[in-house]
Amino acid sequence: VQLVESGGGLVQPGKSLKLSCSASGFTFSSYGMHWIRQAPGKGLDWVAYISSSSGTVYADAVKGRFTISRDNAKNTLYLQLNSLKSEDTAIYYCAKNGPLEDWGQGVMVTVSS
């Protein structure tokens, strides 16, 4: 199993960013996927989940601003981040569901003016 995140960077407050997670080594379409983040020097914070049938769940802190999606043909998971705030600054990890044994290396998102 390999999960590789991309798309991070420095962005101004209020702007948008789209993260990608490229998956390989398993049947991507059969698994739910998570985004989990970690602010600098802080603990782990679950962000969103998408099931194999594309049902979604979000943390309250990102509901209405972030959108999780997937493209099974491309074996890719996405996280669209809109209306970004400074408190969204974190490393964002994608992880394969059941039982969260496989994580990517993470991608840094910095929200700052």
Next chain:
Amino acid sequence: DIVMTQGVLPNPVPSGESASITCRSSKSLVYKDGKTYLNWFLQRPGQSPQLLTYWMSTRASGVSDRFSGSGSGTYFTLKISRVRAEDAGVYYCQQVREYPLTFGSGTKLEIK
């Protein structure tokens, strides 16, 4: 939301000794299938979290049998036997009983 509360370790722990990390949940993590939906992770500096145990006491693939998870519906313990330098890092418990998934704040383990 389910609140996860982790204990503190009396660091540093001498190499070869045992260490026990505690975690408490604000609601029972036992689901109707009888399983307890509690994960333990280790995050070493600069690395992604590594799953150690799931369903409270089932070790993840490749994880040493020095790690053992136990507990009840709301109180959990991760025991590390014969600690080694490579066990140093921050340990997190996580409930996967219901959404939103929540983590404890982490317990740091230092090895002497």
